[in-house]
Amino acid sequence: MSRNTSKHRIAINGYGRIGQSVLRALYTSPQHHSDLQVVAINELSDIDTLTYLTRYDTTHGRFPVAVQNDGSHMLVNGDRIRTLNEELPEHLPWKELDIDLVLECTGTYTDRATAERHLASGARRLLFSQPADADIDATIVHGFNSGQLQPQHQIVSSASCTTNCIVPVLDLLDRRFGIENGVSTTIHSAMNDQPVIDSYHHTDLRLTRSALQSMVPVETGLSQGIGKMMPHLRGRIECLHLRVPTINVSLMDLALNLRKPTDPQSVNAIFRQAAEGPLQGLLGYTEEPHASIDFNTDPRSAIVDGTQTRVSAGKLIKLMVWFDNEWSYANRMLDVAQAWLELGGTDSPPEES
Ligand SMILES: NC(=O)c1ccc[n+]([C@@H]2O[C@H](COP(=O)([O-])OP(=O)(O)OC[C@H]3O[C@@H](n4cnc5c(N)ncnc54)[C@H](OP(=O)(O)O)[C@@H]3O)[C@@H](O)[C@H]2O)c1
Structure with missing residues (x-):
């Protein structure tokens, strides 16, 4: 897939409370994260339910941006976001979608080996929405130790x-x-x-x-x-x-x-x-x-x-x-994502083995 913008391409894996908050935060505070674009969402549900849960939220209110779908993509403010329904990371088309960073928001695993299955599917980096095992590359609390992020890091957590x-x-x-x-x-x-x-x-x-x-x-x-x-x-x-x-x-x-x-x-x-x-x-x-x-x-x-x-x-x-x-953490995930991606370092898709 060829890039039609200079923005970093993000996938949200697990579109529950944090995944949805990340998307909402991205559209309602775009001045902070204007280099990031969500191009895919993977969740174990159908596209109509994802669209509905994006439009209406008991906690954070109606989404102030138009949300529709065409059966395969959610259309948010005119942006096309591919929706996927895959349980296993190896089935995700991250290479085809040219994904720079997966925001891992399922909460179902914390280990490097499972995270690496997303990299094997073609994503360049993965950011956990929870504390992860000791062998990941870094755990970052934005504003405290963001300086520890390195361009060569591939698997990072934004703590809790x-x-x-x-x-x-x-x-x-x-x-x-x-x-x-x-x-x-x-x-x-x-x-x-x-x-x-x-x-x-x-x-x-x-x-x-x-x-x-x-x-x-x-x-x-x-x-x-x-x-x-x-x-x-x-x-x-x-x-x-x-x-x-x-x-x-x-x-x-x-x-x-x-x-x-x-x-x-x-x-x-x-x-x-x-x-x-x-x-x-x-x-x-x-x-x-x-x-x-x-x-x-x-x-x-x-x-x-x-x-x-x-x-x-x-x-x-x-x-x-x-x-x-929910909201503070979703914003911190975006802060870490932006700071990390700005470092560059993995701009080209991984080589075919
Ligand atoms: N909520 C908070 O306040 C908060 C704050 C900071 C960090 N966190 C952390 O963020 C993580 C997610 O929390 P959450 O509150 O957002 O949970 P949640 O509302 O349950 O969302 C997780 C979503 O991921 C989906 N999912 C599960 N397995 C999946 C898979 N293999 N592929 C794709 N989607 C999958 C779940 O679908 P099903 O429901 O169908 O299983 C669910 O919709 C947890 O680790 C949590 O500790 C949460």
């Missing part, structure tokens, strides 16, 4: 939404006060791995329980995610995770022991200055009396709620940090 939220917050506090240790609880909206009414789940008994009726503690890899980004904090931040019956927006509840004493005003000043300065667009700071829905469709990774900052005896601090677990 919780890692993207907590790392910039920890980093600011660690630089100013030094972090001794801490505990976090993510109060997270429901996800599609939970049933509406009690049902079977293969790996986690708690995920058999209705998402509508209970607060449900689930496992989290956030502590390991922090350790990967900030090795000196490895094993020093313990993390819990609770799913609650809302459909979007989450809250990070963070308690930290600091090395140097402080007070709430000094802690908040650090976040306010960072939000207005170097981390503008990624970190927010607010003193408004907010509820979670106020952050729906907010692209920032973390919004510190200054009204909730507490300091006990100088060194024990408590913070509450909001984030839209």
Whole structure:
């Protein structure tokens, strides 16, 4: 297939909450990612359902862009997006479609070997929408370690939404006060791995329980995610995770022991200055009396709620940090994709073997 634009050609594999948010974010904030074009979507559903779910969304509202289909392509604002219905990566026509980058949003695997099956199908790079195994090329929290991206990287992860939220917050506090240790609880909206009414789940008994009726503690890899980004904090931040019956927006509840004493005003000043300065667009700071829905469709990774900052005896601090677990993460995936593709390095399709 010959290229008719200079844009990087993206495929979305798995068109669920994150896959759909990525497409919506690309069209509604095009100034940030104007070099990226989605040319294919693979999902285990029919094109009419994909079209419908793109037009209407209970969480983020009606898509403000015309969406139709011609039976094989979804037409978004006039752009043709090939839709595919293949379970196995080796059946995907990434070579024919000249795919620069697959956004892997199925959530079904985290290993390099499966990711490489997309490369064998002709894609040049793959970006996981979740933490992946240790042998991938890099794990990137945009705005924290994007400088580690290399042109020769082929398989990268954009970490988790919780890692993207907590790392910039920890980093600011660690630089100013030094972090001794801490505990976090993510109060997270429901996800599609939970049933509406009690049902079977293969790996986690708690995920058999209705998402509508209970607060449900689930496992989290956030502590390991922090350790990967900030090795000196490895094993020093313990993390819990609770799913609650809302459909979007989450809250990070963070308690930290600091090395140097402080007070709430000094802690908040650090976040306010960072939000207005170097981390503008990624970190927010607010003193408004907010509820979670106020952050729906907010692209920032973390919004510190200054009204909730507490300091006990100088060194024990408590913070509450909001984030839209879907929209912020979809925007970070696009940020990582753009930064990575701008490095060049794999512009030509792989040679035939
Ligand atoms: N939702 C969030 O807030 C969030 C935030 C950050 C990261 N993530 C991560 O992103 C990943 C996806 O999460 P999600 O919330 O978007 O899940 P989701 O809504 O369940 O979406 C995943 C989609 O992938 C499809 N799929 C499964 N296997 C496939 C295959 N072999 N080929 C093509 N499509 C396939 C699923 O179809 P079926 O339903 O038919 O199986 C589903 O529509 C997970 O790893 C999650 O941890 C999620």
